[in-house]
Amino acid sequence: MTATEIGSARRRSEDARLVTGRTRWTDNIAPAGTLHVAFLRSPHAHARIERVDTSGARGRPNVVAVFSGADLADEQGSLPCAWVVTDDMKHPEHPPMAVREVRYVGEPVACVVARDRTAAVDALEEIDVDYAPLPAVVDMDAAVADGADLVHGDLGTNESYTWVFENGDLDAAMRDAPVVLERRYVQQRLIPTAMEPRSVVCVPEGDEFTLYSATQIPHILRLMLATVTGVPEHRLRVVAPDVGGGFGSKLQVYGEEVLALLLARRLGRPVKWTESRSEGNMTVHHGRDQIQRLTLAAEADGRIRGLKVDLLADMGAYLMLVTPGIPLLGAFMFNGIYKMDAYSFTCTGVFTTKTPTDAYRGAGRPEATYAIERLMDELAAELGLDPIEVRRRNWIRHEEFPYDTIAGLTYDSGNYEAATEQALRLLEYDKLRAEQADRRDRRDPVQLGIGVSTFTEMCGLAPSRVLGSLSYGAGGWEHASVRMLPSGKVEVVTGSSAHGQGHETAWAQIAADRLGVPFDDVKVLHGDTAVSPKGMDTYGSRSLAVGGVALYSACDKVVEKAKKVAAHLLEASEDDIEFTGGRFGVRGVPDSGTTIQEVATAAFAAHDLPDGVEPSLDSDATFDPDNFSFPHGTHLCAAEVDTETGMVKIRKYVAVDDVGKVVNPLIVEGQVHGGLAQGIAQALFEEAVYDADGNLTTTTMADYLIPSAADLPEFVTDRTETPATSNPLGVKGVGEAGTIASTPAVVNAIVDALRPFGVSDVPMPCTPERVWRALRGESARDTAEPGAGGGLGSIGGAR
């Protein structure tokens, strides 16, 4: 069979509706009689609720109902956390609407249901709440100090859990090591900021419910909503229509989704809620937010002996769906692509009175990659070596794969040498190093820095067995089915639903190739539990590497069945049937044959099927790989830093990624671009800032700066191709790679530019002010926001 679709840069089928505005965003859905919900949210970071008086709001025009958290206390349940990482993990109750206490600004306290959204919002002003303020807990270091104010008084501690992994003799590795680096890095808190705000519509039909939500996880959401509300799973259908981006933030079970279902059940009418952006910034789960204390021991030649990682990870006020597990995904990645003798990882999950954190693009792996890639540059500087050379002396060589890492993973394949050579060539590394030297000699006020990031990540989140061993609450397999319709057209169903990645195109490409049918004859269905019976949804760059492979095997099953029918129709032995380009032929009989479409029609009519073959041509399959997949690559950033203003300009950015086999290079390139933008934004622009009282001061897009077209450079992207061995397609996953790799590349470039001035760190985001202060030796303290996120900066300091 000749494959022509897989590997082709086909334009996306999704685009037709998206470029014409004929889309089905959740907020476009409004069945007749829909009621609109608005939430009253806490203005305090931490307070006891003394009294909620909703009577004033009840009398407002067009208001249908008003509820406080107490009104729904008996039925609203507790929001789920599916990742209980240790037996003794502290896991407080998390009501969708607060009942007795609020623990972050924006936590819902009451809601109004009205005939239109404006009436609902207007009536919020008539609700009176008496709060007794309690101390805010904002800073993680302070939160774990003796005598700290408590987020959850009854827990007696702000520590949710401590999780430890150790391998090798770290004491021996550290003892008498010629080089020991100690550093402290801060992963600032980020707001994922998908362009589409969250929205949910719940439609009751008797005792059954259809819930539309801008979600990445319709299947998991259905199960969790059923568990929380008691609505039986088979009476609940969840639909994720067109979803306008997620980046992890829509991998969640939000209180507003639970409440929409409860209110629709109570009121017997469709209920709808759509967040405003400022509401969203306070309540969509945030990402990152770690304090990392790192110790790296190395030989004088730069070879790493061991690495010790101590993390404080901010959980926010409550544990959401996978909150505690996010930093643990980094546990396996702090060693990066490097060999070492010993490794120790300790993470403490910390409660604060801030918005809960959870998955954001990369989820745990960007934090880990940042730490090790910053450390590799520090090690190079310490030894006076080129940062590429230090990496070469430590990385796993191509011929050493598969390789068991110190963190307990088996990297199946990789070729770090090839990706790095390619990237060096594309950047013109030597030429830029020469220019850097020249600028240094000339004391040019604009200095040049080159940042290196040679990374890998674990993705294709799957092996159910491994997820189980990490106490994750579900498996990681994925499902697909293929239905050949009587006319010979094809419907493909996938459990992995998209939020902008282009599944409808890529899945059709796979099916078209495997079945030998035209691309346009394939329709891909997803994102509806009534249509796609089972699935594990979309996150962790798992869609293609798990879901796409499930489709691949479902197609092969269909062909296998079709082959039996074809042999029967052609009166030949199955062993003599060949399948090429959608056509079954008989070996040695060139004139005979039948197409797969004709077989589909015959299988539908079922007039003359071989014994034991059931009518209709369809099949389904699941795939649960035996290993993760490990995309890797080399990213190089050349940045110009103005030492007089602190301004950073990315002059050239080169990303060479190895994502294994590629189904659609156009889509892969687009995913890399988007990932780079988000990773670079962490380095330069973005930060969720809280004041000392726990107020989020970046509630709007005017305060929380996501980059515009004018803020980003043109990227130079290229690929090497080292197929994954953990799945038959050889694919690895690409959704998060750009984000994971790019943040350290940019910061390494900035620090590289400023090293002659004694600068060894600039806290993120590297705003002009922070760069300017670092140049003046003020890097150890973030002066912009007292109390925000703890002391940003570095230990080990300027040399």
Added chain:
Amino acid sequence: MPRIRVEVDGATYEDDVEPRLLLVHYLRERLGKVGTPVGCDTTNCGACTVLLDGLSVKSCSVLAVQADGRDVTTIEGLGAGGPHPLQRAFHEEHGLQCGYCTPGMIIAALDLLRENPDPSDAEIREGLEGNLCRCTGYQNIVRSVRRAAGDMRRPAQEQEAAS
């Protein structure tokens, strides 16, 4: 309540509206023109960009009453006789992923190309500064606009369709 008369994508509408009603909510909720989405509430993201008398505006920063007697073009009014060159170019150059910012991005680009039919990449980037995208990293959006600019400069009838 004031009564307004607005031409939207070639059809005329007359409605009583609250003075505080924003144009974007009028388009979406009263007229069912849901092709124009809302992405923020501070006029930063540009997702709701439409043409008002041929000039691009963020429809969340215009009151419905201000549109009285005027002409509005939304993404749904483009490409009546087949895709507009910008719609085609965004598809060809993979200038969108989730597509939420795309209507606003295309409308803003339309206004940009009216002012400057042959922009440099830097001018495109600056011209689209008020429209945020979280998926594409903008590179393919820039390519899309550059390609559409070329297509629109060529045949005269397409130039007319764009203005």
